Amino acid sequence: MAEAREHPALALVPWLALGAADVYLAYSFTAPPSTTRVLAELALVLVLGVVVRFGLPSFPGTATALPPLIPLFSLAATQTPRSLGAIPYLVGLLGMLGVVAVPLMKRRGVPWWLSASLAVAVTVGCYAAQGPLPLTQQIVADTTWPTQQPALPPPADAGPPVILITIDTLRADAARQMSSVQRLSERGAWWDAAISTSSWTLPALASIQTGVMPGEHGAGCLTGGHCQGVRDDVPTLAEQLAARGYTNVAIVANPWATAQNGMARGFHRYHPLGSVNPRRLLFIGNPLDTAHHQDAEVVLDLATDHLDALTARGGSFYLWVHLLDPHMPYLNAERPEYRSLTAEVVRSVGMLSAEDRQALRDAYDHEVAVLDRRLAAFLDEVERHGLFERAVVVLTADHGEEFWEHGGFEHGHSHHREVVQVPLVFTAPGVAPGRRDGLPSLLDVAPTVRAIAGLSADGQDLRRALPADRIVTSQGNLILWPGCSARDAGTAVLIDDCGADDERIRRYDLVADPGERAPLPVDGTHRVQWAAEDVVAPTRAEAAPQNTEALRALGYVQ
Numbered sequence: 097m098a099e100a101r102e103h104p105a106l107a108l109v110p111w112l113a114l115g116a117a118d119v120y121l122a123y124s125f126t127a128p129p130s131t132t133r134v135l136a137e138l139a140l141v142l143v144l145g146v147v148v149r150f151g152l153p154s155f156p157g158t159a160t161a162l163p164p165l166i167p168l169f170s171l172a173a174t175q176t177p178r179s180l181g182a183i184p185y186l187v188g189l190l191g192m193l194g195v196v197a198v199p200l201m202k203r204r205g206v207p208w209w210l211s212a213s214l215a216v217a218v219t220v221g222c223y224a225a226q227g228p229l230p231l232t233q234q235i236v237a238d239t240t241w242p243t244q245q246p247a248l249p250p251p252a253d254a255g256p257p258v259i260l261i262t263i264d265t266l267r268a269d270a271a272r273q274m275s276s277v278q279r280l281s282e283r284g285a286w287w288d289a290a291i292s293t294s295s296w297t298l299p300a301l302a303s304i305q306t307g308v309m310p311g312e313h314g315a316g317c318l319t320g321g322h323c324q325g326v327r328d329d330v331p332t333l334a335e336q337l338a339a340r341g342y343t344n345v346a347i348v349a350n351p352w353a354t355a356q357n358g359m360a361r362g363f364h365r366y367h368p369l370g371s372v373n374p375r376r377l378l379f380i381g382n383p384l385d386t387a388h389h390q391d392a393e394v395v396l397d398l399a400t401d402h403l404d405a406l407t408a409r410g411g412s413f414y415l416w417v418h419l420l421d422p423h424m425p426y427l428n429a430e431r432p433e434y435r436s437l438t439a440e441v442v443r444s445v446g447m448l449s450a451e452d453r454q455a456l457r458d459a460y461d462h463e464v465a466v467l468d469r470r471l472a473a474f475l476d477e478v479e480r481h482g483l484f485e486r487a488v489v490v491l492t493a494d495h496g497e498e499f500w501e502h503g504g505f506e507h508g509h510s511h512h513r514e515v516v517q518v519p520l521v522f523t524a525p526g527v528a529p530g531r532r533d534g535l536p537s538l539l540d541v542a543p544t545v546r547a548i549a550g551l552s553a554d555g556q557d558l559r560r561a562l563p564a565d566r567i568v569t570s571q572g573n574l575i576l577w578p579g580c581s582a583r584d585a586g587t588a589v590l591i592d593d594c595g596a597d598d599e600r601i602r603r604y605d606l607v608a609d610p611g612e613r614a615p616l617p618v619d620g621t622h623r624v625q626w627a628a629e630d631v632v633a634p635t636r637a638e639a640a641p642q643n644t645e646a647l648r649a650l651g652y653v654q
């Protein structure tokens with residue numbers, strides 16, 4: 097028999113191929129895992145190969161190359177381009193069943209064709225039970241093979257570099273305590289607070305990237321849980337900058353900020369750290385599970401690598417970094433039981449004691465402080481490259497966070513100031529440092545960047561004074577759409593169920609009642625109320641597949 101003459105070491109070749117593919121994929125998608133981890137992984141794959149090949153002689157299939165090919169297929173299934181659909185997943189599953197089931201049943205006298213048919217039936221059944229898209233496909237729908245990454249455009253001097261730092265769930269009042277925000281404020285224009293266009297991530301980030309309201313860009317979740325991305329006919333800032341000659345890179349740590357939701361459009365490199373496990377090694381642990389992606393250290397390491405590369409090659413670039421640290425779970429919490437706590441769990445507990453509520457707020461503040469230290473190191477890099485003198489650097493947030501100020505917790509459920517007020521500071525060549533008056537909106541970020549880059553602002557350029565009588569609006573809540581609001585300098589009008597026949601409208605005098613505690617009677621004569629009532633919901637579009645695993649980890653879905 098040919099097998100008898102085979103050198104025993106040859107049997108380990110498929111296992112070595114598995115280890116190489118594993119490490120190659122882990123290295124290619126983002127910054128590499130540590131050398132120690134890679135060496136440990138390779139050693140484990142080899143030990144596994146020796147044990148399977150020589151230690152389990154009676155187990156079916158161990159003498160063939162099939163055992164290492166099965167994890168190789170599942171690796172392919174989790175990293176495959178979407179165009180291949182479910183094929184690698186199905187092949188891996190079928191292979192696994194074939195190796196184990198067919199020989200086992202053969203020993204019991206079942207004809208091979210019957211056990212093979214059963215394996216096919218079980219494979220098809222598993223696929224059908226998973227729905228239209230296998231889970232593994234959903235998790236990695238944003239990932240492309242490294243070799244398929246398009247070449248970067250040639251460097252071009254199209255305008256000042258742009259660095260946009262957005263911080264998930266960062267309240268305006270918490271941001272004011274951050275030394276990194278104060279450092280930017282000393283160099284640029286800043287406001288006490290800007291107003292978000294929504295109470296949660298997807299519509300707010302889409303407004304930052306398009307300069308239009310959720311009713312126009314369409315990204316968000318409608319009543320009934322139908323979630324959709326940015327409408328195809330709405331141009332993004334990245335697309336506009338790319339057309340001008342910018343090279344665009346994004347590193348985003350939030351599972352809503354996906355390519356399916358239109359957020360990657362216009363970016364030449366897009367790292368959706370919140371929704372995939374790009375650096376995952378197959379066997380030894382998972383240096384970057386979904387929660388770990390929150391870690392600013394991971395996100396900013398990758399951002400620093402890109403910043404170095406972009407400045408080294410020269411030309412105009414747009415670097416967007418989205419950090420998730422202040423969002424639950426609080427990974428750096430001093431109390432270990434808080435490190436995996438999601439908002440879903442907190443809400444399910446019901447009434448919390450004042451001490452427990454304060455402990456959660458303290459954990460949030462601690463998370464912001466940890467982020468602040470890490471952000472300082474990134475700003476050092478920005479300074480080292482001389483970018484404060486020649487770049488646009490914007491820092492803002494998608495929304496804030498409520499800690500029972502109005503009875504609720506987290507975000508996505510209310511338009512009170514603790515949720516819609518976000519920090520806003522930006523530096524740019526020619527912009528004098530100092531506090532600015534007026535009420536900016538997240539809508540103003542894209543027009544300001546466009547104008548500085550030499551494009552038509554097509555909106556409010558924040559280098560110009562904001563009109564004193566400006567009204568800004570916010571639209572939508574998480575999952576259940578209704579919720580809209582409008583504000584000017586002195587008034588806020590909130591409607592919880594906008595669009596309903598009998599809307600519940602609350603008006604607050606922000607001068608006498610800045611905490612929005614005592615709603616005033618509404619009589620339909622106030623212009624801020626008219627603006628709130630004019631807010632329109634987005635219309636239904638094709639739903640983008642959502643990464644339910646990652647959203648569950650953050651407590652968005654059960």
Ligand SMILES: [Zn+2]
Nearest residue numbers: 264265297494
């Ligand atoms: Zn968010």
